Amino acid sequence: MPKTSARLLALLSLLQARRDWPGTLLADRLGISLRTVRRDVDRLRELGYPIAAAKGPDGGYRLGAGTDLPPLLFDDEQAVALTVALQVAATTPGNGTGEAAARALHTIRQVLPARLRQRIGALDVTAVERPTTRPPAPVDGDVLLTLSAAVRARETLRFDYGTHDATGRPPRRAEPHAVVTWDGRWYLVAWDLDRNDWRTFRVDRITPWTPNGPRFTRRELPGGDVAAFVAGRFQGGTPCRGTVILALPAATVALYTRDGVVEELGPDRCRLTLGSWSWTALAAAVARYDADIEVVGPPALTDAFAHLARRFARTAGT
Structure with missing residues (x-):
């Protein structure tokens, strides 16, 4: 007991x-x-x-509730969850509560017991601004703290990734650089030592190994900014970006849109901003929604639709 x-x-x-x-x-x-x-x-x-x-x-x-209620008490898990939520709010641009969240985070950290202050002190997350189009994936708070501590200490991580790695394979090895949130999910931005390239790993799929590996020298992120790097990765990182209006509800389009931004315009209309590696590929990607399309811009996207129309007409004729 x-x-x-x-x-x-x-x-x-x-x-x-x-x-x-x-x-x-x-x-x-x-x-x-x-x-x-x-x-x-x-x-x-x-x-x-x-x-x-x-x-x-x-x-x-x-x-009961009321003005005479003594100060609230939190267990360890609640304190970690509260700190994570406040740090996300403090680092999310344009949410209107960043300054207040930063002050609250400072206050919470001052009154934390020593055992938690050291763990949470390593927590360092970046919120990348984007309208959320899907429900968040649950993440273990201890895993978040472990990853953030490795980022702060610049220690190589070893971990299983997803169910396919839990089959006796050697662990993944990566140099962690940042923990970020994007579209309701948590990601680890790291240099993958086995693939010799930058990768983004979903935190809810990571099972860390202990202890961590050796310390590493921090690398320069492409573009130098973690938010821009993550946004570029998930938006394709390409210059071919266009906007259209689709004759579909925003909720329907959001279900099938991973890398674009969906804005509701009415019960049966929405605005979709999407990117791809070429204008023709972008037009084809928009056409897959099987709805009437109105191009907002740029003109290159309109030209790409015309090019596809001629190509499809020739194909249908043969």
């Missing part, structure tokens, strides 16, 4: 997580008896936490 202080913190964390808790469920989650739950609830009340009890065979508890 955990010590009383740790148990009280865990109980308070559970009470803050949802509105109502049956007593038996609390006892099961904490690995204690129902009688111990009642005693711990009484201790929290003595500390000033307004916990209401419900009648019944098992009883139930609810943490």
Whole structure:
């Protein structure tokens, strides 16, 4: 059984997580008896936490809200999650809360216990601005901290990547340079030692090995800016970018668009900005949505559609 202080913190964390808790469920989650739950609830009340009890065979508890509520307490996982969220908010351009998030992050770090301050001190993430078109992929907070610490220490990472690497193969080896968020997902930007090139790895697919490898000398990112590098990678990094209006709902187009930006114009219209390696390839990529198309620009994209129309007409004639 955990010590009383740790148990009280865990109980308070559970009470803050949802509105109502049956007593038996609390006892099961904490690995204690129902009688111990009642005693711990009484201790929290003595500390000033307004916990209401419900009648019944098992009883139930609810943490009340109000101006007299004592300062909130966080367990280690909550503190890590809060710090990650604040750092993302502080580094995301144009969200209107960056300065306030940075101040809150500084305040949180000042009151963290030493065991967490050192771990979270290595956390360094970059948020790359982009309208999110898909739900976020869940990421293990410990993995984020491990990757960020390796970035800060400039230590070579060894890791399995995805399920295909968990088959006895040697681990991937990479020099980590940055942890970034893009379109609701977390990525590691690193120099892949086995492929001798820059790579972006999805953090939710990384299983780190320990210990880390030797220290490395930091390399110069192409373009020198991690945000521009990541945006270029996922947008194709090509100069052929155009904008069209499609006669489809934005939600439908977003489901099949990975590297473009989708903007809603109405219930059945949206604006799509997309890139490709050539104007003809870009026109073909837009045509795959199988909808009426209005070209916003540039003129080179209109010319590419005309070129494809003539080519398809010749193909149909033969």
